[in-house]
Amino acid sequence: MRKLSFALLVISTILIISSCMVPKTEVERLVPPSNSQEEVIFTTQSSNGVYSADLIVGSNTVIGRIDYWVDNDEKLLHVEFSGTEDGWLLTETRVATALTIADLPRNPGGWLLNPKLFPNYNIHNPGELTSKFVISLESLEPNTTKIYFSAYAEALRKESKYFSQIGITAPCIYFAIIYTEPVVELRPILKVDVDGKIDLSRVTEYDWELSKEASPSVISNLRHDDSATVEYTLTATRLAPEVSDTYTLTGIATVTNEGSLQADQVGLKAILLGKNGGSWVEIESKTLIETSSNTTVAASDLVGISRPFSFEFNPGDYSEVRILAEATDNWPEIVDDFEDHLIPILPSSQTFVDESASVIDMPRNLVEFENFGFSVDHTGTWPWSASQWVLDNISGGTKKYSIVITNVNAPLGSYTLTNDATLTENDTLAKREDFARVLVSTPEPQEDILTLEATVTGSFRWGREIEYDWEIEKSVAPETIYLDIEEDEEVTYSVNATRTLTDNSTDTFLYKGQVEAGNSLTSNLTASGVTLTISLLESSDGGTFVVAQTSTEQIVDLDPGDIVAKAFDFSSHAFMSGYYYRVKAEVVSGAVSKTNTGALAGPISPTSLIEFDKTATVNDGYMVPIGFDVTPDSDYAWPWLLSETPAATTYTFNIMNMEKESGEAKVPNTITLIEDDTKQERSDDATVTILVLAPGLNAIVDAEVSREDKVEYDWTIDKSASPTVVTLGIGKEVPIDYTIKVTREPWETVDSTYTITVSAKVKNDGPGSALGVKIVLKITETGDEVVLADGITMTEGEEKTYNKTFTTKTYSPSYTAVLTVTSTNDGSPSDSDTADTPSDPNIVEYVDETADLEDLITSVPAGFSINPSTLDLSWPDLSDSATKTFSLTLKNVNALPTGSPYYLTNTATVTEGDTGEESSDNAVVTITVSGGSWKGETAWGGGYVGPRSDEYLSNGNKAWWYYFDTKGPATQAIYAGQNLVSGASV
Numbered sequence: 002m003r004k005l006s007f008a009l010l011v012i013s014t015i016l017i018i019s020s021c022m023v024p025k026t027e028v029e030r031l032v033p034p035s036n037s038q039e040e041v042i043f044t045t046q047s048s049n050g051v052y053s054a055d056l057i058v059g060s061n062t063v064i065g066r067i068d069y070w071v072d073n074d075e076k077l078l079h080v081e082f083s084g085t086e087d088g089w090l091l092t093e094t095r096v097a098t099a100l101t102i103a104d105l106p107r108n109p110g111g112w113l114l115n116p117k118l119f120p121n122y123n124i125h126n127p128g129e130l131t132s133k134f135v136i137s138l139e140s141l142e143p144n145t146t147k148i149y150f151s152a153y154a155e156a157l158r159k160e161s162k163y164f165s166q167i168g169i170t171a172p173c174i175y176f177a178i179i180y181t182e183p184v185v186e187l188r189p190i191l192k193v194d195v196d197g198k199i200d201l202s203r204v205t206e207y208d209w210e211l212s213k214e215a216s217p218s219v220i221s222n223l224r225h226d227d228s229a230t231v232e233y234t235l236t237a238t239r240l241a242p243e244v245s246d247t248y249t250l251t252g253i254a255t256v257t258n259e260g261s262l263q264a265d266q267v268g269l270k271a272i273l274l275g276k277n278g279g280s281w282v283e284i285e286s287k288t289l290i291e292t293s294s295n296t297t298v299a300a301s302d303l304v305g306i307s308r309p310f311s312f313e314f315n316p317g318d319y320s321e322v323r324i325l326a327e328a329t330d331n332w333p334e335i336v337d338d339f340e341d342h343l344i345p346i347l348p349s350s351q352t353f354v355d356e357s358a359s360v361i362d363m364p365r366n367l368v369e370f371e372n373f374g375f376s377v378d379h380t381g382t383w384p385w386s387a388s389q390w391v392l393d394n395i396s397g398g399t400k401k402y403s404i405v406i407t408n409v410n411a412p413l414g415s416y417t418l419t420n421d422a423t424l425t426e427n428d429t430l431a432k433r434e435d436f437a438r439v440l441v442s443t444p445e446p447q448e449d450i451l452t453l454e455a456t457v458t459g460s461f462r463w464g465r466e467i468e469y470d471w472e473i474e475k476s477v478a479p480e481t482i483y484l485d486i487e488e489d490e491e492v493t494y495s496v497n498a499t500r501t502l503t504d505n506s507t508d509t510f511l512y513k514g515q516v517e518a519g520n521s522l523t524s525n526l527t528a529s530g531v532t533l534t535i536s537l538l539e540s541s542d543g544g545t546f547v548v549a550q551t552s553t554e555q556i557v558d559l560d561p562g563d564i565v566a567k568a569f570d571f572s573s574h575a576f577m578s579g580y581y582y583r584v585k586a587e588v589v590s591g592a593v594s595k596t597n598t599g600a601l602a603g604p605i606s607p608t609s610l611i612e613f614d615k616t617a618t619v620n621d622g623y624m625v626p627i628g629f630d631v632t633p634d635s636d637y638a639w640p641w642l643l644s645e646t647p648a649a650t651t652y653t654f655n656i657m658n659m660e661k662e663s664g665e666a667k668v669p670n671t672i673t674l675i676e677d678d679t680k681q682e683r684s685d686d687a688t689v690t691i692l693v694l695a696p697g698l699n700a701i702v703d704a705e706v707s708r709e710d711k712v713e714y715d716w717t718i719d720k721s722a723s724p725t726v727v728t729l730g731i732g733k734e735v736p737i738d739y740t741i742k743v744t745r746e747p748w749e750t751v752d753s754t755y756t757i758t759v760s761a762k763v764k765n766d767g768p769g770s771a772l773g774v775k776i777v778l779k780i781t782e783t784g785d786e787v788v789l790a791d792g793i794t795m796t797e798g799e800e801k802t803y804n805k806t807f808t809t810k811t812y813s814p815s816y817t818a819v820l821t822v823t824s825t826n827d828g829s830p831s832d833s834d835t836a837d838t839p840s841d842p843n844i845v846e847y848v849d850e851t852a853d854l855e856d857l858i859t860s861v862p863a864g865f866s867i868n869p870s871t872l873d874l875s876w877p878d879l880s881d882s883a884t885k886t887f888s889l890t891l892k893n894v895n896a897l898p899t900g901s902p903y904y905l906t907n908t909a910t911v912t913e914g915d916t917g918e919e920s921s922d923n924a925v926v927t928i929t930v931s932g933g934s935w936k937g938e939t940a941w942g943g944g945y946v947g948p949r950s951d952e953y954l955s956n957g958n959k960a961w962w963y964y965f966d967t968k969g970p971a972t973q974a975i976y977a978g979q980n981l982v983s984g985a986s987v
Contacts (some may be wrong), residue, residue, distance in 0.1 A: 027164045031059030033171035039114065040148070041102065041174045044214055044335070052177060056082060056154060058168025063280045071148075071179045076139050078177065082132040082154055089168065090128025093155040095119035097134055098148060102174060105151050114172040116153035120835055128157050138179060140831055144627060147333060148177055176333060189300065190260035193269070193338045195326035196861065197252030199308075203348035204245050207355045209397075210238045210430075211424040213362075215437035220406065222444035228407040231439050235390070235422055237360055246348065250312045252340075254289055254326035257305030258298040264330040266620070268292035271310040271326055275319030284322070286313050292329065293618045293640060293675070316344045323836030331622065355426035360390040360400070364420040365436065366522070366562075375441070377418070379404045407439060415442040415525040417562050438560060451528060452521035455586045457599030459514020459569070463576070465607040468505040469614045470681075471643070473498045473674040482656065484629075484691055489657035492689050496672055498619065500646035508607075512537075512571040514600050518556065518588040519564035528559040528590040536585045539569045543581040543603060550574055559590075579604045614676035617643045623654075623670040627693065628661035631668060643674075658693065661716040666691040697766035698774070699794070702820035704759050704836040711752040713848035713916075717744045720856075720909040722924035727891065729865075730931040734892035737926055741885040741909045743854055750842060757807040757836070759818045761789065767797030773825035776801065781817040783809045803898035814838055849913035853877045854885065857910075862903035862928065864896025872907070878914070896930050903928040973978035 044052045049070075056065040065084040072079065078098065082298065084091045097119035099105045106118035123132045138148070153172045159165040213235050220229045253272050258264045269290035272282040289308035290296050298305055325339040363372075364379075371377060382402045390400055406418065417438050424433040474497045482490045516535055520528045533556050539549035556565050569584060576582070581603030587596045619641040625631045636652040656668060671686040719742045727735050761778055765771045776789040789803045817835040854876040861867055868890040876885060896903060905926040912919050 006191040023909050029164070029166045031062055031166060031168040033058075033169065034060050039174065041176050041734045044175070044757045052175070054173075054175070056084070056170065057177060058089075058154075058156060058170050060170060063166055065091075066788055067152055067175075069150075069155075069175065069177060071138070071177050074181065076137065076141070078136040078138055078148065078150070078179075080134040080136070080150065080152065082152070082305065084128075084130050084156055087158065088160075089156045089158045090125070090130060091132045091154060091236065092124075092125050092128045092157050093122065094125075094134075095122040095133040096134050096136065096150055096154040097121065098150040100145070100148065102149055105149065105174070105235075109866045114151055114174075116151075116172050119151065127604075136708050141179070144624070148179055150175055150177070159373075178334065187262060188260050188332060189258050189262045189264035189298070189330060190395070191264055191267070191298070191328045191330055191334075191336045192257045192259055192305075193254065193255045193326045193328040193336050194257075195252060195271070195324055195338045195340055197250050197324040197340050197342070199248065199250045199322065199342040199345060200350075201345040201348045202247045202249070202350045202352070204247070204352045204354060204430075205242045205356075206245070207242045207353075207426070208240045209355070209358050209392075209424050209426055209433050210240060211360065211422060211433040211435050211439045212236045213422040213435040218437070218439055220439060220441045223406070223408045223411075223441050224444060225408050225410060228405050229441075230405050232401060232403045233362070233420070233437055235360060235362065235400045236397070237358065237390075237392055237399075237424055239356075239358070239392070240396070248314055248316055248344070250322065250324055250342065251310065252324060253307050253309050255305050255307040255336075255883070256290070256298060256326075256328040258300060258302045261300055263300050264298040264332075265295070266292045266329075266331040267296040267298050267306070268329045269306070269308055270328075271312075271324065273312045273314060274323045274325060275316060275321070276323070277318050277320045282319075283325055284319075285312055287312070287908060293677075294965060295597050295640065298330075320344055328653075354428045355431070357427045358392045358424050359423060360392070360424045360921075362390075362402075362420060362422040364418065366417070366419055369522075370416060370418045371951075373416050374409050375416070375418075376407045376409050377404055378407070406439070408441075408443065410444055410623045411441075412445045415440060415561070417441070417522070417560065419562060438562065440560065448664065449526050451526040451590065451593050452594040453528060453531075453587045453588050453590060453593055454517075454519045454521055454564075455533075455597040456517045457514065457584050457586045457597055458517075459512065459584055459600030461582065461600065461602035461605065462511040462609070463605055463607045464511075464609045464611070465508040466507040466509075466611045466613065468503045468610070468679070469500050469676075470503050471500050471614065471617045471646075471674050471676055471683055473619065473672055473683045473685055475670070475672045475685040475687045477670070477689055480688070481690045481692060484656070484658035484661075484693060486658050486660060489654050489655055491653050492668075493651055493653050494670065494687060496619070496621075496641075496648070496650050496705060498617070498643055498648045500615075500617075500643070510572050510574070510576050512574070512576075512582070512600075512602070513569065514584065515566050515568045516584075516586040517564055517566050518559075518595075520559035520561050520585070522562045524561040527561070528563075528593070531556045531559055531588060531590045532797070533565075533567055534587045534589075535567065535569045537574060538583050538585055538598070539577075540581040540603070541577075541579075546581070546583065549582075551801055566912065576605060578606060580719070585809075613678040614681070615644070616677045617674050618677060618916060619643060619672060619674045621670065621672045623668060626661075626666035628659055629666060630657045630659050631655070632657075646964070654689075656689065656691065658691070659693075661693050663693050663696075665693070665697075694768050696771035696795075696797075696824065697768075698771050698822050698824055698830050699764050699766060700816050700820045700822045700830040700832040701762045701764075702778070702832045702834050704757060704816065704818040706816055706836045706838045707756045707758070708839055708843050709756070709845045710750050710798075710842040711846040711848065712748040712842070713751045713843050714748050714850060714913075715746045716849065716852045716911045716913055716918075716920060717746065718742070718909055718911045718920045719744075719853075720907070720922040720924045721925050722907065725925070726927045726929070728931055728986075729891070729893035729896075731893050733893055733931075734868075734890050736888055736890050738888045739856070739886065739907060739924055741854065741856060741922075742882075743852070743879060743885070743911050744882045745852070745879075748847070751848065753812065753842075754812065755809050755812065755816070755838060757783075757809070757816045757818065759803075759804070759805045759807070761803045761818075761820045761833075762800060763790075763795070763820075763822050764800040765795040771795045771824045773823075775823045776803070778803070778805060779819045779821070780807050781819060782813040783807060783811065783816070786811075848915045849918070850880050851914040853882075853912045853914070854879055855910050856885075856887070857908055858889075858906070859908045859923075860904065860906040862896065862900075862905065864894055864900065865903065865905070865928065866892045866894050867905075869894070879911075891926070891928070893928075893930060896928075898930040901929045903930070915944045916933075 042055045051068050051070045053060050053068050055063045056067050069080045080096050082094050095116045097106050108115045151172045151174050154170045156168045195494045216232050255271050270288050273284045273285040275284050322341050323339050323341050327335050327337045382974045417440050419438045421436045477492050477494045518533050534553040536551040537549045538546035540546040583598050583601040585598045620639050632655040634653040668689040674683040721740050723738045774795050775791045779786040815835050815837045819833045820833045856874040858872040907924045910921040
């Protein structure tokens with residue numbers, strides 16, 4: 002099958018990235034979750050034709066939006082990214098288009114989308130608020146009605162100079178409707194209307210507490226015919242209420258059809274969203290009409306279908322909510338309508354719960370107690386069932402009453418009288434209970450009796466959830482047919498669906514109950530130091546049980562008749578299928594113990610099973626090319642409801658050529674399976690290619706980019722002397738050391754040439770000849786265009802091959818070669834190939850790779866000499882950085898102090914080998930001559946010539962003068978010379 006690529010016109014901005022030293026900054030990266038699922042985003046089209054969606058970085062951080070629309074007149078797809086929230090700026094955006102989701106750029110050998118392979122991209126440094134793309138749709142075939150594209154973005158937000166965030170979006174997939182020639186506007190047009198109302202109802206609910214005390218609680222040594230009075234005190238307290246608000250939004254959503262065709266597979270959905278100054282966030286959604294129900298709305302039905310909805314929600318921090326209604330049909334569009342409502346502050350209705358209560362008090366074992374030989378005078382107290390203590394909308398209260406206990410003929414021993422108080426809340430009928438026990442003992446000793454009790458109750462449940470996956474495959478035979486006008490042929494489609502059990506099974510165990518531990522009424526001793534041990538017992542066969550889990554706790558001392566309830570929960574245990582389980586309770590007080598078991602379960606198996614996606618719904622759709630007629634057979638009936646696996650079906654299409662004279666047409670047919678619970682989709686397609694015998698031109702172009710770079714080195718020089726300051730008397734000398742450091746700096750590119758080599762092939766696959774063929778090759782980035790052929794005829798099987806080379810000095814990250822072929826009796830095939838520019842330089846020429854170094858003493862002051870006497874050093878053809886050193890000896894021959902300071906200057910020069918550019922540096926040694934100054938001295942002198950004769954003087958020779966300071970000390974140096982020193986006097 003021949004695939005044609007799109008010619009992409011991308012508006013991009015190329016920025017030079019600069020860097021600088023900045024303080025250490027903390028960076029937070031917001032990246033998409035590793036398990037994010039690939040899905041197609043269907044957004045609502047506005048009245049001006051623009052689709053909009055949130056631009057999300059990380060997992061749920063909204064930083065702006067993406068807008069896109071199709072210009073059908075100019076055949077262009079516009080995509081605009083906007084960073085509009087909280088200072089986010091876009092630094093990189095990428096877009097890739099395709100006719101199917103599978104054709105989007107993905108990792109080689111894998112299924113993940115790879116944004117780095119997207120052919121259209123913008124890099125922004127610094128970041129910008131917007132980033133735009135304009136992509137040509139010229140190459141799309143007629144009757145193409147939809148296009149997919151994937152969009153990717155990176156953004157930056159600087160909170161401060163010490164903290165910033167980098168956001169990265171997942172490569173989301175978007176969908177847009179397009180119209181290519183010819184266009185027949187015959188379709189349903191859905192409209193949706195929503196009307197809602199929001200209410201706040203408030204419930205104020207009170208809880209109560211009840212306590213009861215007996216005084217005295219112990220009556221000791223009550224003898225026969227003796228009596229004792231007991232006073233009971235009841236205290237009821239109403240606690241602070243719990244206020245709960247219920248927010249309800251109810252209304253009706255209506256979908257109508259303004260189009261000229263019936264709307265099929267209509268779906269209607271109500272969505273509740275909330276907002277508090279930021280973006281709208283979904284709270285809850287409800288499906289009012291399932292698309293799988295095959296609901297239809299007739300053409301021009303302006304009454305439509307209405308469905309009520311009701312949401313009960315917690316507004317949280319939202320200040321307002323939106324009710325949004327969305328309607329769909331089997332056209333790939335979504336229409337919507339919405340209403341905004343402020344969150345109400347005051348309730349429309351208010352209810353008070355349990356603001357009142359009543360209390361009754363009754364003896365628990367009065368008959369049993371009196372049968373032991375006691376009488377109880379409770380006149381005016383019990384029973385209370387006839388006269389309850391009513392607490393009508395008050396905060397509580399206290400009630401006291403008394404009874405008289407008389408020992409009539411009770412045997413020797415200890416006895417208890419217990420009575421229970423019960424508070425019943427008026428509305429919920431919730432009960433609060435407390436009891437008071439009075440222990441009565443007779444004076445004579447008796448045998449000690451302590452009997453403990455333990456009772457176990459509980460239940461076991463095992464819930465299991467499993468999930469299925471469905472796969473669907475579709476094929477057609479034959480895939481290609483040849484039809485002249487009024488010819489027809491049948492093609493048969495085969496569909497196979499299979500269901501497999503996934504590993505996503507979940508087991509939930511619940512094993513809870515309680516143990517009641519107590520001191521029997523037959524006891525006459527208090528059980529002290531009581532411990533309760535609760536154990537989970539496990540058995541593989543129901544015979545021998547072992548302890549799987551246990552816990553022991555200390556409980557309060559138990560008087561006779563006291564009972565304590567303790568809950569147990571073993572739900573977290575790793576239960577084994579088919580095993581047996583039960584709970585054992587052991588209560589111990591000293592040497593007395595009681596053991597009991599209960600809550601037996603087993604052999605255990607799931608008590609409830611929930612199966613997800615056990616069933617699925619399959620729908621099929623196809624498109625009829627212009628000039629043809631497609632008639633399905635009677636087996637073509639949808640939806641196909643699946644509940645068993647495997648499942649298969651076949652159906653037949655009759656395809657007839659009504660008026661197509663030449664060329665190629667396609668009948669695309671897509672089967673879609675939707676899993677009924679998770680709504681995951683599986684799809685496959687089979688396309689029949691119809692060939693009407695005519696010339697068949699194909700275009701193939703391949704491009705490669707190479708580069709040649711010219712680089713240049715710079716040389717720098719640094720010269721120093723040691724020492725740089727010397728003091729020399731006449732006849733004195735000193736060594737001077739020199740150091741020359743020459744540095745070859747890293748090369749820089751000064752010139753680059755980029756060569757685009759293109760191989761273009763055009764072939765006529767027949768069966769007819771192509772007339773008036775024109776072949777044009779263009780390089781998009783440079784604007785170069787060449788006509789390779791114009792007006793030629795290509796017979797069946799004829800192939801034209803062209804090899805062209807283009808050069809440019811202008812850099813582009815990649816270059817695109819576009820090959821366009823037109824013919825007077827065939828279509829206009831085209832192909833394009835984008836080749837990346839090599840990122841690594843290909844250096845073909847080095848400039849100033851070597852340099853010459855020279856050093857010259859430029860100035861030796863008078864009265865001094867150097868050794869060596871001349872100094873002209875050179876180091877030719879240096880190929881890398883180097884350090885050179887040398888020394889000389891400086892001597893004061895006859896330089897006087899009066900000329901100080903003197904300067905010895907030395908210059909080093911590096912000359913670059915190709916350009917001849919020079920860099921120089923000097924080293925200067927400052928020389929001071931010792932001997933002092935004569936200025937201000939008085940002197941004695943004369944023509945004393947010592948051993949010299951007058952003849953010596955008369956021949957022009959100078960006399961020697963002798964100097965000393967006439968105002969100086971008695972002992973001082975005398976200086977001699979042949980020249981009278983300035984400032985001295987004779």
